[in-house]
Structure formats: structure tokens, C-alpha cells
Amino acid sequence: AQSVTxxxxxxxxxxxxxxxxxxxxxxxxxxxxxxxxxxxxxxxQLLLKYFSGDTxxxxxxxxxxxxxxxxxxxxxxxxxxxWSDAAEYFCAVEASGTxxxxxxxxxxxxxLA
Amino acid sequence: DxxxxxxxxxxxxxxxxxxxxxxxxxxxxxxxxxxxxxMMRGLELLIYFNNNVPIDDSGMPxxxxxxxxxxxxxxxxxxxxxxPRDSAVYFCASSINERTGEQFFGPGTRLTVL
Numbered sequence: 001a002q003s004v005t006x007x008x009x010x011x012x013x014x015x016x017x018x019x020x021x022x023x024x025x026x027x028x029x030x031x032x033x034x035x036x037x038x039x040x041x042x043x044x045q046l047l048l049k050y051f052s053g054d055t056x057x058x059x060x061x062x063x064x065x066x067x068x069x070x071x072x073x074x075x076x077x078x079x080x081x082x083w084s085d086a087a088e089y090f091c092a093v094e095a096s097g098t099x100x101x102x103x104x105x106x107x108x109x110x111x112l113a
Numbered sequence: 114d115x116x117x118x119x120x121x122x123x124x125x126x127x128x129x130x131x132x133x134x135x136x137x138x139x140x141x142x143x144x145x146x147x148x149x150x151x152m153m154r155g156l157e158l159l160i161y162f163n164n165n166v167p168i169d170d171s172g173m174p175x176x177x178x179x180x181x182x183x184x185x186x187x188x189x190x191x192x193x194x195x196x197p198r199d200s201a202v203y204f205c206a207s208s209i210n211e212r213t214g215e216q217f218f219g220p221g222t223r224l225t226v227l
Contacts, residue, residue: 034215043117043204043218090156099208100142100169101216103156 002027002095006021006104013081014112021076021107022092032094033074034101035065039087047089061085086111117219119205124226131193134222138207139184147180147190148204148217156204163210166202195226 004024015021025031032051036044048059055067065076074091091104118137126132138145142195146161160170165182173180177196182188192199202223 036218041220042114044206046215049215071227098169099163100161101146102158105155113195 002031004010004093004094004102004104005090006089006091006107008107009105010110012110012112015083016080019078019081019085019109021089021091021109022034023092023104024072024075024086025074025091026072027093028093029044030069034094035059035063035074035093036090036092036103037077038090038106042094044090047076065106081109081111083111084113088109090104110112115219117205117207119203119219119222120220122194122220123223123225125227126195128196129193129194129227130226132195132199132224132226134190134205134224136188137207137216137218138188138205139209140186140218141209143210144208144216145182145188145207146208147188148206148218149202150202150204152222159190165217171184192224195224197226200224200226 005024007022022072034049035047038044038048048057048065050057050067057065063078067074088106088108090106092101094101120135143165147159148156150156158195162182172184180190195197204218204221206218208216
């Protein structure tokens with residue numbers, strides 16, 4: 001069965017520092033992969049998605065993610081974090097042909113001024 | 114477009130009462146999803162519809178939960194009777210019928226069952 005693992009529950013970084021959030025998935029074929037962000041009290045907003053092609057995907061708010069098939073990973077990165085990036089981040093995989101997302105447990109990001 | 118609309122935003126009820134959550138998807142979207150978010154279980158897909166027809170309800174926790182989509186612009190999730198363990202944030206999301214479409218989420222309904 002498909003699954004998504006986000007090994008870091010909490011991450012704290014200083015403003016201006018670089019960020020990498022980890023995501024590993026379990027899936028038999030090439031997955032459709034997503035990163036969403038959830039600010040407190042808000043719904044989820046799509047940051048970026050990967051379906052095929054270039055394995056480095058650019059998203060909104062300066063985020064990018066790299067699909068590595070050999071490592072079954074889809075890590076999210078940002079070169080310089082802003083205080084407004086403090087939120088919870090979810091990685092998701094879509095079970096092929098179903099339109100169903102399977103979400104990871106999320107990583108809560110704290111940004112220090 | 115106003116995005117996905119959910120109501121109410123907050124609901125507090127007593128155990129045993131019926132609760133109805135409402136969702137209006139983005140116009141033109143063919144898929145509608147209901148999720149539940151809790152600290153313990155994270156985000157879980159409860160049910161989803163395509164063209165108003167329920168496609169997969171395997172995530173619905175038990176018979177107390179039911180969902181309907183009477184038309185393309187409205188869906189309800191009902192819990193009857195409600196229990197304290199149903200306390201969670203319930204999200205509705207919609208998606209256009211294309212292979213690479215993203216899901217657009219509403220702001221959620223925070224349900225507290227006392």
C-alpha cells in the first residue's frame with residue numbers, strides 16, 4: 001500500500017537560514033507527489049507538485065523540491081527562510097488513477113527571528 | 114472565484130446530537146473530497162465524489178457518518194449521533210477533472226463534541 005513518511009515532526013530554523021523538509025514515499029510506480037502548506041487556522045495551500053519530467057520542481061514562495069526515485073524521496077527546500085514561512089508542511093502522494101491523496105503526518109516549522 | 118466554501122467554521126455540540134457540515138466546491142470542479150484532521154491521525158480522506166457520485170467512502174469511520182452531494186455546487190457531511198472522538202477539523206477540497214489537477218482546500222470546520 002502507498003504511504004508517505006515525514007520523519008521530522010518539528011523543525012526550528014533561524015530566519016535567513018536554509019531549509020530542507022524530508023519526505024519519503026512508498027509506491028510501486030512513478031507517483032504524483034505534492035507539498036502543501038497549512039498556516040494556523042487555515043486550509044492547505046499547494047506549494048508544488050511533481051508528475052513527470054524534470055526532477056527539480058519549482059513552486060510558490062521560493063520553494064523547490066527534488067524527486068529522487070532511487071531514494072523514494074521528495075524533499076522540500078528553500079534557500080532562505082522568512083518568518084512568514086512558519087507553518088505546517090504536508091507531503092502527499094496520489095494513488096495512481098484514483099485522485100486520492102495520502103498525506104504524511106506533517107512537519108511543523110518554527111522560524112526564529 | 115471565492116474558493117472552496119465551508120460552513121460553519123466552528124461547531125460546538127453535545128454528544129448524541131446531529132451535526133451537519135457543508136461545502137461548496139469551486140465552480141467547474143468535478144471532484145469533491147472530505148477530509149478529517151486530528152492530532153493523532155493526521156489528515157485522513159473520508160470520502161470523495163466525482164460528478165456528484167460517491168466514488169470511494171472507505172475512509173468513513175462508521176455508519177454514524179454519511180455524506181451527500183445533491184448537486185455540483187453543494188455537499189454535506191453528517192454525523193449522527195456525534196461522539197467526543199469525532200472532534201476534529203473537517204476539510205472539504207475540490208479538484209478539476211484533469212490528470213494533473215491539484216486539490217483546492219476550504220478553510221475547514223472545527224468540530225468540538227462535548
